[in-house]
Amino acid sequence: MTTYVLTAIGDDRPGLVAALAAAVDEHGGSWVDSQLALLAGKFAGIVQVDLPDESVQGFLSALEGLEAEVGLAVEAAVAEQTAPPGPARALRLHLLGQDRTGMVREVTTALRSQGATIDGLRSWTREAPEGGGMLFEAEAELRLPAESDEADVREALETIAAELMVDLELDAPE
Known part of the structure; x- marks a missing residue:
């Protein structure tokens, strides 16, 4: 399992979150955490997902297609596994x-x-x-x-x- 942090931005319109959620689900991923917002007509979000290792390449390719399909630009970064912060x-x-x-x-x-x-x-x-x-x-x-x-x-x-x-x-x- 690999954890990714996704950043997404696009002009606001219905279906942006649904398209991203579908890409996660279609590749066996789990939507772990997110913060989504609408500012000045732009949708922006940051999402943490867990993906099976064998699905990563297909998922990353699917993300590239979201911009052409629904106008949502998504970047993915592997989350660093760090020690939890101290007290x-x-x-x-x-x-x-x-x-x-x-x-x-x-x-x-x-x-x-x-x-x-x-x-x-x-x-x-x-x-x-x-x-x-x-x-x-x-x-x-x-x-x-x-x-x-x-x-x-x-x-x-x-x-x-x-x-x-x-x-x-x-x-x-x-």
């Missing part, structure tokens, strides 16, 4: 403030300085109430190594939150 603490981050350039860079730089890993990040903009401009909002799932101090992470984020003038919440996931 870690999970945190959830929520950020809300006036939209401005550089916000994601500043937040992620502060997280990196504290050794935090971002397991998931979703961000979006929306109109502020009463014509107050655009708001930027983000939610992230973080993982801190056991040796990291949550108070240091909070302090690093609160420092930039004050500079960016955003509300920030950092707590354990529910």
